Amino acid sequence: xxxxxxxxxxxxxxxxxxxxxxxxxxxxxxxxxxxxxxxxxxxxxxxxxxxxxxxxxxxxxxxxxxxxxxxxxxxxxxxxxxxxxxxxxxxxxxxxxxxxxxxxxxxxxxxxxxxxxxxxxxxxxxxxxxxxxxxxxxxxxxxxxxxxxxxxxxxxxxxxxxxxxxxxxxxxx
Numbered sequence: 001x002x003x004x005x006x007x008x009x010x011x012x013x014x015x016x017x018x019x020x021x022x023x024x025x026x027x028x029x030x031x032x033x034x035x036x037x038x039x040x041x042x043x044x045x046x047x048x049x050x051x052x053x054x055x056x057x058x059x060x061x062x063x064x065x066x067x068x069x070x071x072x073x074x075x076x077x078x079x080x081x082x083x084x085x086x087x088x089x090x091x092x093x094x095x096x097x098x099x100x101x102x103x104x105x106x107x108x109x110x111x112x113x114x115x116x117x118x119x120x121x122x123x124x125x126x127x128x129x130x131x132x133x134x135x136x137x138x139x140x141x142x143x144x145x146x147x148x149x150x151x152x153x154x155x156x157x158x159x160x161x162x163x164x165x166x167x168x169x170x171x172x173x
Contacts (some may be wrong), residue, residue: 003065003077010075026110030069034146040069042139046131049089077150079097086098093126100125 001009014022043063047056057078064074081089101122 038143040074041077048081097122097126
């Protein structure tokens with residue numbers, strides 16, 4: 001399946017089932033190995049921390065496609081940074097970066113006096129710290145959840161629900 005078809009299929013699946021059901025299926029009901037699920041989500045999340053205006057999502061989905069990671073979990077990982085949460089994450093990145101880089105530009109200064117380079121250094125430094133700290137935590141958390149769910153399923157303590165399989169996206173001529 002091509003990259004474009006796979007991405008369209010994931011978007012269609014999220015629309016049909018909703019975000020939280022898609023997360024559940026990506027994490028515990030997928031046919032992928034726990035590592036593939038956790039790695040996809042963690043990489044998607046890590047790359048979404050960097051202000052890249054959508055390029056991080058494209059890179060993470062391309063990596064997932066090439067590496068065979070769970071495409072849905074990767075997409076959901078990139079959705080951590082969305083229009084509703086971006087201001088929180090960017091402010092946190094800025095503040096962490098300001099502690100690392102030092103006293104650069106303050107938010108109190110007039111916008112016309114800003115030099116973009118000190119602000120970018122602070123935001124990207126903070127994003128790197130968040131990605132390097134939260135990425136492994138999320139990876140091991142999702143890996144553990146997926147592994148435990150599969151163990152319980154094999155012991156017969158949990159019945160695995162049937163997944164809704166959406167039809168493949170057809171190419172238009």
